[in-house]
Amino acid sequence: METKNRGLSRIRALRQERGLSLGTLGDRTGLSKSYLSKVERGHSTPSIAAALKISDALGVDASRLFVEDGKQTAVAIDRHQDQPKAVQLRPLGSEMLGKLMSPFVLRPGMDFAPHESNHSGQELIFVHQGEIEVHYDDDYVVLCAGDSAYLDATLTHRLRSTSDAEAQVVVVTVADRS
Numbered sequence: 001m002e003t004k005n006r007g008l009s010r011i012r013a014l015r016q017e018r019g020l021s022l023g024t025l026g027d028r029t030g031l032s033k034s035y036l037s038k039v040e041r042g043h044s045t046p047s048i049a050a051a052l053k054i055s056d057a058l059g060v061d062a063s064r065l066f067v068e069d070g071k072q073t074a075v076a077i078d079r080h081q082d083q084p085k086a087v088q089l090r091p092l093g094s095e096m097l098g099k100l101m102s103p104f105v106l107r108p109g110m111d112f113a114p115h116e117s118n119h120s121g122q123e124l125i126f127v128h129q130g131e132i133e134v135h136y137d138d139d140y141v142v143l144c145a146g147d148s149a150y151l152d153a154t155l156t157h158r159l160r161s162t163s164d165a166e167a168q169v170v171v172v173t174v175a176d177r178s
Helices: 006-017 022-029 033-040 048-058
Strands: 089-091 101-106 122-129 131-136 139-144 148-152 157-161 168-174
Touching (some): 006 048, 048 168, 122 131
Antiparallel strands (some): 089 101, 122 168, 131 157
């Protein structure tokens, strides 16, 4: 049974507000039209890199793809108990004004995402619980709870869980603003 991520319907609304077709969004992001359609319908959760590409093409912060309301504030509080357990990728601080960072909580699966990631800027990966494997360029590293990796996000990279227990990772990206 497929679970739907209802928050991602915001992508369709943003795309349509800008008068973009799925094909045009695909051209701007380098993602396939069929993949973008699955994301819009909530049948697929985008990787962080894919969310960053989509948000860049739509001219919004990546966290805005996951929230329905447009409320913004100078202090953003995210409560663990307010979040659905099944969400694989959850943005943090989505209501923060003028964000320089894009923070997420990720619950990676045992398999790698279908496409590798690379995007401008830098990325911090902190393992909160479990164990993950991070592949970057032609190398990899295993990280356990409490470990972190800080990398040049233009390197091709991807990660997956390697533990029987659920892994939970905090990922913070910062785009190259130059």
